[in-house]
Amino acid sequence: MNNSIINASVTMQGLQQKLDVLANNMANVNTVGYKKKEASFENVLTNTMNQPQGFMKTGRMTSLGLPQGWGAKLVGLQNIMTQGSLKPTDEPYDLAIEGDGLFEVTIPGSNTPAWTRDGALKLSAYNKVDPATGAVTKAMGLATKDGYFVKDTASNQPIEIAIDPADPTLQNSRVRVDEQGRVVVYNEANPASTGRQVGQIKLVKVINPQLLGEADGNYFRLPANVAQNNVFAANTDGVTVKQGFLEQSNVDLQQEMSELVMIQRAFQLNSRAISSADTMMGLANNLRG
Structure with missing residues (x-):
């Protein structure tokens, strides 16, 4: 559950940076000669959780270990140099x-x-x-x-x-x-x-x-x-x-708005993941108490 909170919170930071990039593009939609920016992301870290040998049963096709990610981070901005309209x-x-x-x-x-x-x-x-x-x-x-x-x-x-x-x-x-x-x-x-x-x-x-x-x-x-x-x-x-x-700017306002909606939705889902993990941790603490 702690892992879920870390994963979601790190991803939310990256999504917030993506929102900032979209907002900057939209603010410059009427700026002469402006070239839009796109954000690039990568996984922060991927590791494998160990599993007991008891999980190794006859006929098991996958190796022991549970792949686990830790969210995504912004690694850079790309300059999109496509021609704007004259x-x-x-x-x-x-x-x-x-x-x-x-x-x-x-x-x-x-x-x-x-x-x-x-x-x-x-x-x-x-x-x-x-x-x-x-x-x-x-x-x-x-x-x-x-x-x-x-x-x-x-x-x-x-x-x-x-x-x-x-x-x-x-x-x-x-x-x-x-x-x-x-x-x-x-x-x-x-x-x-x-x-x-x-x-x-x-x-x-x-x-x-x-x-x-x-x-x-x-x-x-x-x-x-x-x-x-x-x-x-x-x-x-x-x-x-x-x-x-x-x-003119090469920013496509409709495309930026579509991406904005998707990023906001992803931000909302990660926020709910944190809330769900927090609720589960509370239940586990109550059971132990």
Whole structure:
């Protein structure tokens, strides 16, 4: 009976963690670029209870011993990187990724990169440092709502959206982004013009998303003991950018609700198992008394 209580209580702890994961997924159903999480469980421990030799009768097919489990525990969260639907916005700074890719962004005040599928970008000012002189000037770049700037493939620095009123090419400037992530500034009065390329958005292709860790907000990071070449491919084949679109969350609310009902039912059954075991222990104590 003590074993039943331990088994049920340990399982209830795991079920509560699963409920937390489902609640987080449901809370982010409308978050741009959010990727749902799934919980993985394993048995805490399995052993065999010894039985007296008297149970070994002629013709018995199974060996002596009663298999016994001790519940299940959460061992990790899986990042489900399936493609979310693309919603048209016609906003020039809204970008969506098609394929197994991520935007690489720089965190202000840190040399540690982060990655995201959230392409709801905006023009924002940042401090540009001249590597030769160390001089700091103000520049404009593409940033997420949290102020994380999208990196340039070549320089590995924020893409500078240079708008120079003295340059006829850049007067009344607008930004165009092609499928390879090349950022071009052009004159609004002449949309067909070639314009001037100011950078290329740095994309990475994910080959092992389960090694990605969570960062604050809707971002991923690499744990300290994981190398980038174990997570990202050497190229970005099959990864494209769509300007004027935002990727929606890949959370299926109906599926999450169905799982929520099942988990709540399992939680209830384990709670009843504890109550039943407690009642039986009370009866046994009364009989001995």
